[in-house]
Amino acid sequence: MTQPSPETSRPSVSFGQILQRVFNPDLASTLGSIVLAMIVGAGLIALRGVNPLLAYQALFDGAFGNLNSIAESLIVATPLALAGIGVTIAFRAGVFNVGAEGQLYIGAIASTYVGLKFANLPGYLLIPLMMLTAMLAGGLWAGIAGLLKVWMGASEMINTIMLNYIATFLVSYLVHGPLQEPGSPLGQTAMLPAQAWLVHILPRTRLHAGLIIAVIVSIIAAVVLWRTTWGFHIRVVGKNPIAAQAAGIKVNWILLSALMASGALAGLAGFGEAAGPQHRMIEYISPGYGYTAIVVALLGQLNPLGVLAAAILFGGLEVGATTMESAVGVPSAVVTVIQYLIVLFLIGRGAFDLIRQKLHREKKLEQRT
């Protein structure tokens, strides 16, 4: 029997959705992938004539060896976690948000602007105001890609990537132009008033309250995804938009709102960078946190608490890499290789599962007929 499969007005199924199916690792395969990536990394290090164990020891010392290195690792982990949870929420709805980087920049510049504009407000008003602004700005920025997707079926992947360029160049213009610190040749805004700074939470380190925000956000995100109707809708749409639509779920609204929430969290990450370590907006405020966040989200198994853990791991790797480079002369790029190898192994593992599932299905089909 031929099965008619009318394509009309079906919600678009994106690449992200396919990836999400590939990417459904359990804890064992996650840890296994990390170990495998470390082994390959060890090979690379050995090729440079360095004892990999020594290098890894330097890496670990640099990441978590003392209070200060722990603090530094957590500082990097904070934006990774926030943006990573953002990516997670979109991912759960089957939307692939590659634009966390741009949303982070937009959130950072918007909250800095508000922080400077309302510099006479007390901290307990100014900081929430800045946070809200950052989330709103990041959310709206992501919403551009969301609307294009919902209205015209345009791929959110392409559009969020393109919006990244627009965002970073827009910020460059602003910090060199209208928002540039008066009298400074650098691409940066004036310093935020002191009451807008995120307080330090660990004595004698730069660790700031952004980490607390990240922890709270990860808990809230987990509750939202698994305890609220909106979160339920997000997960249903991510797994089967057609069934979702037939069951009366507003698929387009879910796609749009999940992407906007995703952007809002990336924007919040931007606020954390501006109000935390930098105390102002600078031209290159993020060394690609928004992109690394995608990897972190996947490594965290698209579970907000897992994402937090993955962010801490990646934060440690980034910070430790510098130590390793200066201590034993292994280029820090090796760590980047390791980071992405983890993901490749995970995807490989997931693809393996998918193939197995497919074989299993075929077998079951044979059994049935």
Next chain:
Amino acid sequence: MEFTEKKPSFDDQPILQVKDIVVTYGSFVANDHINLDIHPGEIHALLGENGAGKTTLMKVLVGLLQPKSGKIFLENQEVTINSAITAQSVGIGMVHQHFMLIPTLTVAQNVCIGLRSAGYPFPDLRKVSNRIRELSERYNLQVDPNVKVSQLSVGAQQRVEIIKVLYRGARILILDEPTAVLTPQETDGLFEVIQNLAQQNNSIIFISHKLNEVMTISHRITVLRQGKVVATRNTPETDVRELARLMVGHDLGNLNVRHNVAKTTTPPLVRIENLRFVDERKLESLRRIDLDIHEGEIHGIAGVDGNGQEELARILAGLFTPTAGKVWLAGQDITHASPARRISAGMAYIPGDRQRTGLVLDMSVIENSILELNTHNPYSKNGFMNFNEINNLATNLVQSYDIRCRDLQQNVGTLSGGNQQKLVLARQLFRNPRFIIAMQPTRGLDVGATEYVHSMLIEQQKMGSAILLISTELDEVLELSDRISVIYGGQIMGTFHHGQTKKETIGLLMAGKTL
């Protein structure tokens, strides 16, 4: 329809003997010591529910599967059939349920695909055509070798498949559910062809789960259940009742449909006016549909698959927007209402493809049971899900609709087809909907589950729901419906009250003939 013809003798040597065939998939035994013999000129029906092992056995015969143990004898010689090519060389051919034809090529081109003997690298199409004409004449197949397959009707395409098999020298033809895609008239035509083939000493293995057909066409019937042969009967010595019992393993309850034909005097609950739908490919899949459905009525839509049924169902469910026309539910214009609004207004949709549209396979039974109602009180409050209530609901559904699952957390994708459909049904029916769109509600289900689904729909009808039953199983429509409309080419060809018209008339309309 009765055929009188020479009966094959079951005393002479069988042409094909299957001995103790065992096929396993992991721990699942699909074929459990199957024995079967087929005589020359015999039409042997293989009867069984879905999953009884019919297709598995046939796959062994055509070399697509290797049995774990057991032997196959062809004219008393043991043969090992390890590929489709060997099957072909020993004279076994299969006509698949889904045709294996390339629509843009001619019949002759389709027939000689993959055959070096037709000429290599360039097949001698004239020779092929002549041979096709010969075969066509001999068995009265009425196939023109030079016509493109896309221009042929479904019935003719099936005859092309038969020619393909005969061309390759088959003496034993396996037909897998050949009537599933045919109108009643086409089915009669096919049966004549099968008779012709058998009378010229070809053997036919006819796979089916339709009892009436098997009774009409076959000489002998072998019934499979759960991978085992439960009985082989000479057709004249058995009846539908016995076969049904053998197939299912127990007696089937009698479906007594109470028909409330008179109800159509009250204003209809659902009115569909002038519905037209042009899809993205600019195909006009619905030309003009006018229908009304009353409370307490099952309104059946009969038709061959692909004549606009899917589009009609989706428009009514709110998944497609019609190009023109209106849909009214209880006096309200719902033509442009969202699925959510329709659900609130008491509409329920049982989609034809439950795995894609009906369920989220990758989620649990409990999550699937609240796909529609999760935003409603008491299942959620202020946006937060109330898992106590949801749990109760799911437990309730599983119990009252007899959904077999390990626990509520089990992934729906791992449930059997029948249980998946029960879950879809449970979700839709427990709300006591006023209007039910049931699209192919028993597709792929075994006899027991089909019976259950039918009884649920009838119960719902008795409670006053208006039910639109869209099905390509004509018997199902005839059995359940108070009124029957026939759809062809996106148009309603006619509407009849139950028992007001003959099956043949409906068959003609299904084939696009006007009365």
